[in-house]
Amino acid sequence: MSMLTLKYYLEVPASSLDNNKGDIDRISAGLKDVTGTRSIEWPLSTIETASKVVRSSGGKITVTVWPDGDRLNVITTEAGDTTGLNFGVAIDIGTTVVAVELVDLTSGKTIAAEGDVSGQVRYGDDLLTRLHFAGQGGVEELRSALIDTINGLIARVCTDSGVTSTRISAVSAAGNTSMTHTFLGIDPSPIRFEPYTPVINHVPRLSAKELGLDVLPNATVYVFPSVGGYFGGDLISGAVASGISQAEEISLLLDIGTNVEVILGNKDWLLALAGSAGPALEGGVAECARRAAPGAIERVAIDRVTLEPSYKSIGESPAYGLCGSGLIDVIAQLYLSGLIDSTGRFILEKKTDRWRTINGRTAYLIAKGDEKNGIPPTYITEKDIQNLLRTKAAMVAALTILLNSVGLQLDDIRRIYTAGSFGINLSVDSATAIGLYPRLPAERFTQLGNGSLLGARKTLLDSSMTAEAERIADKITYLELNVHPEFMEIFRSASYI
Structure with a gap:
C-alpha cells in the first residue's frame, strides 16, 4: 500500500x-x-x-x-529530512455542507476534521437553483464561494492541528456531478436537461494552484470520477469506502439525501441507479428540520401508553429541531405508537396532550422549547411526514428497479452499506420500520457515515484506490431513476409506510 x-x-x-x-x-x-x-x-x-x-x-x-x-x-x-511531515486533505464537497479531514500520511491517522455550510447556499439552497444560476453566467461566483469555503476549512484544520498548510502535499475530493463541475470552474447547467450529460466524467490529475487551494502549490489533487448527471464522485467514493466492488457476496450501497443513489452488485458486476428524491433528510423540508449540529434532536422514543416523547439532542445541548436521524426516529415512533396511519396522516382520536395547532396546521409536539431563552418548540406536521415518505418511495423504487433488472430477490442481498450525512447515527430499526431501508436483518447493515469523505481518505492512504475508483466508474452500469418507465408506478405504490 x-x-x-x-x-x-x-x-x-x-x-x-x-x-x-x-x-x-x-x-x-x-x-x-x-x-x-x-x-x-x-x-x-x-x-x-x-x-x-x-x-x-x-x-x-x-x-x-x-x-x-x-x-x-x-x-x-x-x-534536510522532512519525511515525517507529510499531510493530505480529504474533502467531501456536499451540496449543503462541505467537510474536510486532515490526514497524517506518515501515521495514516486523521488528526483534525471540520465542516461548514457551503458558501454556495447564498446562490440557492437547492441544486437546481444553482444550476440555473450557473447557466446564467454564475459559474465563477459558485466556484469562488466553494473554494473560499474549502480554504476556510483547511485553515481551521491546520490551526486545530498545528500543521502548516504548505506541508499538505495531497488532496482527494469527492462530490456529486454538479458540485465537482463547480469545483473545477466548469458550467454544470447542461446536466439539467435530458439526457443529463455532464461536461466531464474522468477528471485529470490537477495541482492545487490550478484550483486555488491554500496548500502546497504543486500538491496533487485527485477528483473522483462521475458516471452521470445524478451519479457523481461522492457515490463512487462511497463505493471505494465500502469495498462493494471487491466483494464476493451481493451487496448494496445506499446513499439517501437530496438524491437517492443506490449501487447493487459485487466484484463481478455493478448496477447503479440515481435520481432526485427531495431534500427531506438534508435539513430543508421539515419545518423544524436542522442539520446535524449541537442541539439538534437525533433520537426520539414515544411511550406506547402515555404517548409522551423522550429525546436525545446532539451534544446534550438544549433541544431545538430535528436532524435526519431524529426525523426518521419520530416518524417510526409515531407509526408504532398508532399516532399516524400508513399514509402518514395523524390519528387524532388518540388522546394526547402533544397535539398542537401551529401556523394553522395540526402538529405533534416533541420538545416544548424555552421561550425565555429564545429556543422555539420542535414539532412535526403531516406535510413533514409526507415529504419523508416521498423520499422513502423513491428509494424503494430505485431498489425494486435494480433487483428486477438482474432477476434478484431482496433476500439475495447479503450486505447493505448505508451512507450519507446522517448515516452514522441513523437507527436501522427506525429506517426499516418505515420502509426507508429494506426490511432485512439488522446484522446485514453496515453504517459508513459520510461515505464520500471516507472514500476520499482511503485514496490518500492507498494510491491504488484511485485506479479502483476509475475502474468502478468505467465498470458500472448506470440507470436514470426519474426517467425509468417503471418509476412512477412503483413510486406511487411505495408512498406508504
Missing part, C-alpha cells in the same frame, strides 16, 4: 569537474536509486527551487512526489 504522495530523503553528491551533471539530473539519479523508478517528471515550477535547495543544504534533501505507475512526479524539494 502506497500513500497518494511519498517523501524520500536523499544525500545527493555535490557536483565536481568529474561529475558535472545538472542539479536536477543528480537528484533524479538519487530518486531512481532509492525507488527503482525509471522515470522522474519535473514540473517547470519545481526545478529552480530544487536546485537552490540541493546546493544550500549540502545535498541533504527530501523530495515529495506523487506516483503514477512507473513514473514519479515531483511536487517539491526541501532541505
Whole structure:
C-alpha cells in the first residue's frame, strides 16, 4: 500500500569537474536509486527551487512526489529530512455542507476534521437553483464561494492541528456531478436537461494552484470520477469506502439525501441507479428540520401508553429541531405508537396532550422549547411526514428497479452499506420500520457515515484506490431513476409506510 504522495530523503553528491551533471539530473539519479523508478517528471515550477535547495543544504534533501505507475512526479524539494511531515486533505464537497479531514500520511491517522455550510447556499439552497444560476453566467461566483469555503476549512484544520498548510502535499475530493463541475470552474447547467450529460466524467490529475487551494502549490489533487448527471464522485467514493466492488457476496450501497443513489452488485458486476428524491433528510423540508449540529434532536422514543416523547439532542445541548436521524426516529415512533396511519396522516382520536395547532396546521409536539431563552418548540406536521415518505418511495423504487433488472430477490442481498450525512447515527430499526431501508436483518447493515469523505481518505492512504475508483466508474452500469418507465408506478405504490 502506497500513500497518494511519498517523501524520500536523499544525500545527493555535490557536483565536481568529474561529475558535472545538472542539479536536477543528480537528484533524479538519487530518486531512481532509492525507488527503482525509471522515470522522474519535473514540473517547470519545481526545478529552480530544487536546485537552490540541493546546493544550500549540502545535498541533504527530501523530495515529495506523487506516483503514477512507473513514473514519479515531483511536487517539491526541501532541505534536510522532512519525511515525517507529510499531510493530505480529504474533502467531501456536499451540496449543503462541505467537510474536510486532515490526514497524517506518515501515521495514516486523521488528526483534525471540520465542516461548514457551503458558501454556495447564498446562490440557492437547492441544486437546481444553482444550476440555473450557473447557466446564467454564475459559474465563477459558485466556484469562488466553494473554494473560499474549502480554504476556510483547511485553515481551521491546520490551526486545530498545528500543521502548516504548505506541508499538505495531497488532496482527494469527492462530490456529486454538479458540485465537482463547480469545483473545477466548469458550467454544470447542461446536466439539467435530458439526457443529463455532464461536461466531464474522468477528471485529470490537477495541482492545487490550478484550483486555488491554500496548500502546497504543486500538491496533487485527485477528483473522483462521475458516471452521470445524478451519479457523481461522492457515490463512487462511497463505493471505494465500502469495498462493494471487491466483494464476493451481493451487496448494496445506499446513499439517501437530496438524491437517492443506490449501487447493487459485487466484484463481478455493478448496477447503479440515481435520481432526485427531495431534500427531506438534508435539513430543508421539515419545518423544524436542522442539520446535524449541537442541539439538534437525533433520537426520539414515544411511550406506547402515555404517548409522551423522550429525546436525545446532539451534544446534550438544549433541544431545538430535528436532524435526519431524529426525523426518521419520530416518524417510526409515531407509526408504532398508532399516532399516524400508513399514509402518514395523524390519528387524532388518540388522546394526547402533544397535539398542537401551529401556523394553522395540526402538529405533534416533541420538545416544548424555552421561550425565555429564545429556543422555539420542535414539532412535526403531516406535510413533514409526507415529504419523508416521498423520499422513502423513491428509494424503494430505485431498489425494486435494480433487483428486477438482474432477476434478484431482496433476500439475495447479503450486505447493505448505508451512507450519507446522517448515516452514522441513523437507527436501522427506525429506517426499516418505515420502509426507508429494506426490511432485512439488522446484522446485514453496515453504517459508513459520510461515505464520500471516507472514500476520499482511503485514496490518500492507498494510491491504488484511485485506479479502483476509475475502474468502478468505467465498470458500472448506470440507470436514470426519474426517467425509468417503471418509476412512477412503483413510486406511487411505495408512498406508504
